[in-house]
Amino acid sequence: MEFHVQPGGALRGRLRVPGDKSISHRAIMLGALADGATCISGFLEGEDALATLRCFRAMGVDIDGPHQGRVTVQGVGLRGLQAPGAPLELGNSGTSMRLLCGLLAGQSFDATLTGDHSLSRRPMRRVIDPLTAMGAVIESAGAGTAPLTVRGGQPLHGIDYELPVASAQVKSALLLAGLYASGRTCVTEPAPTRDHTERMLSGFGYRVERDGSRVCVEGGGRLQGGEIEVPADISSAAFFLVGASIAEGSDMTLEHVGMNPTRTGVVDILRLMGADIQVQNERVVGGEPVADLRVRSAPLKGIAIPEHLVPLAIDEFPALFIAAACAEGETLLTGAEELRVKESDRIAVMADGLNTLGVTAEPRPDGMRIVGQPEWGGGRVHSHSDHRIAMAFTMAATRARDVIHIEDCDNVNTSFPGFVELTREAGVAVARQ
Ligand SMILES: O=C(O)C1=C[C@@H](OP(=O)(O)O)[C@@H](O)[C@H](O)C1
Numbered sequence: 034m035e036f037h038v039q040p041g042g043a044l045r046g047r048l049r050v051p052g053d054k055s056i057s058h059r060a061i062m063l064g065a066l067a068d069g070a071t072c073i074s075g076f077l078e079g080e081d082a083l084a085t086l087r088c089f090r091a092m093g094v095d096i097d098g099p100h101q102g103r104v105t106v107q108g109v110g111l112r113g114l115q116a117p118g119a120p121l122e123l124g125n126s127g128t129s130m131r132l133l134c135g136l137l138a139g140q141s142f143d144a145t146l147t148g149d150h151s152l153s154r155r156p157m158r159r160v161i162d163p164l165t166a167m168g169a170v171i172e173s174a175g176a177g178t179a180p181l182t183v184r185g186g187q188p189l190h191g192i193d194y195e196l197p198v199a200s201a202q203v204k205s206a207l208l209l210a211g212l213y214a215s216g217r218t219c220v221t222e223p224a225p226t227r228d229h230t231e232r233m234l235s236g237f238g239y240r241v242e243r244d245g246s247r248v249c250v251e252g253g254g255r256l257q258g259g260e261i262e263v264p265a266d267i268s269s270a271a272f273f274l275v276g277a278s279i280a281e282g283s284d285m286t287l288e289h290v291g292m293n294p295t296r297t298g299v300v301d302i303l304r305l306m307g308a309d310i311q312v313q314n315e316r317v318v319g320g321e322p323v324a325d326l327r328v329r330s331a332p333l334k335g336i337a338i339p340e341h342l343v344p345l346a347i348d349e350f351p352a353l354f355i356a357a358a359c360a361e362g363e364t365l366l367t368g369a370e371e372l373r374v375k376e377s378d379r380i381a382v383m384a385d386g387l388n389t390l391g392v393t394a395e396p397r398p399d400g401m402r403i404v405g406q407p408e409w410g411g412g413r414v415h416s417h418s419d420h421r422i423a424m425a426f427t428m429a430a431t432r433a434r435d436v437i438h439i440e441d442c443d444n445v446n447t448s449f450p451g452f453v454e455l456t457r458e459a460g461v462a463v464a465r466q
């Protein structure tokens with residue numbers, strides 16, 4: 034499926050993007066391992082979160098929904114999962130695969146994890162190695178890539194691990210394995226990464242100790258199910274923050290957006306570039322900060338993106354590259370080599386697409402240099418099956434002189450079902466072909 038996006042348009046109105054993907058995954062996982070029921074609202078009904086949901090059904094967990102974002106998980110307790118009858122299919126979802134490696138390492142049964150073409154190429158050594166040091170046995174069919182088989186019945190012990198890369202997925206995998214390990218499992222991060230696992234564990238009554246950049250759990254506790262309200266995903270809101278910033282005459286409000294400080298790098302970076310974003314109606318919902326974001330178009334200027342903001346905006350760079358492409362002057366991103374191992378190589382793929390539109394974008398091993406220009410041409414760009422690339426180039430059409438065709442857009446459903454409808458409602462003429 035392709036997107037054809039007409040040039041121009043302005044983004045206006047109020048809308049709420051779907052639920053946070055990271056929190057939706059964790060709500061199913063911790064809900065399943067808890068004692069008692071967990072009632073989730075605002076659950077992301079996108080393919081990645083649904084893949085996690087199906088896995089836990091396949092391991093014997095009774096899950097009702099989703100019905101308009103409502104899901105009820107009947108927790109089976111930390112020792113109550115059952116062996117799945119077939120390999121667990123995780124589609125495009127790196128978060129599902131890495132977190133499940135940790136969670137499954139503590140079970141009494143074997144399980145095999147598979148993914149699509151993109152997920153089968155992503156690096157899994159980053160979880161296999163530290164989990165092996167905890168006593169887990171995980172076999173890779175390739176060179177540290179999926180399919181993976183996690184062998185059950187292995188006694189785990191806590192470790193004290195320094196993350197070589199800033200990764201919330203690796204941190205979370207180790208903390209989940211730590212629930213099953215003897216002693217303490219501690220993870221030290223080189224820079225802050227999203228902390229939804231820690232927050233939700235605490236919310237479920239599990240003791241989590243944080244000391245600066247080090248976070249620890251001790252095995253042998255219990256989780257108590259409860260209510261989880263999932264905020265709108267700031268990573269999905271990011272496309273509208275960029276679109277409304279760059280499309281002249283825009284004024285829109287994004288409602289109920291998750292504003293966890295480990296996720297708001299996109300707002301900080303856009304503001305450094307001159308964007309007009311107001312944070313309104315700040316509140317805390319279910320242990321996570323939430324706000325409405327009003328964004329109006331504003332002239333942007335190029336910047337050197339501060340490296341400490343990179344992990345706090347890691348999924349938002351495809352959108353941010355579009356903002357940089359129309360900023361006055363140069364934007365330089367460094368310290369972002371992680372972008373090369375996402376659903377696609379987001380540095381190479383975005384540079385190719387921007388070059389096709391006539392924008393100077395030079396890929397670097399750890400980032401990109403982009404020279405802004407007021408507008409660009411149309412053309413045919415390839416998303417390489419990466420949802421965030423497809424959505425970023427949709428917003429690029431607001432500054433294009435001609436139609437932008439975006440190839441291979443089916444995967445937009447992994448994180449943002451209804452993207453086309455909401456984007457049209459906002460004022461950008463995108464059609465599926
Ligand atoms: O923990 C999570 O939910 C995620 C962590 C990030 O990945 P890394 O841990 O690989 O940085 C992010 O890119 C991904 O979309 C979701």
Ligand SMILES: C=C(OP(=O)(O)O)C(=O)O
Pocket residue numbers: 081125126127128129348375376421448
């Ligand atoms: C990198 C992403 O997700 P995952 O790692 O879960 O595939 C993303 O959603 O941008």
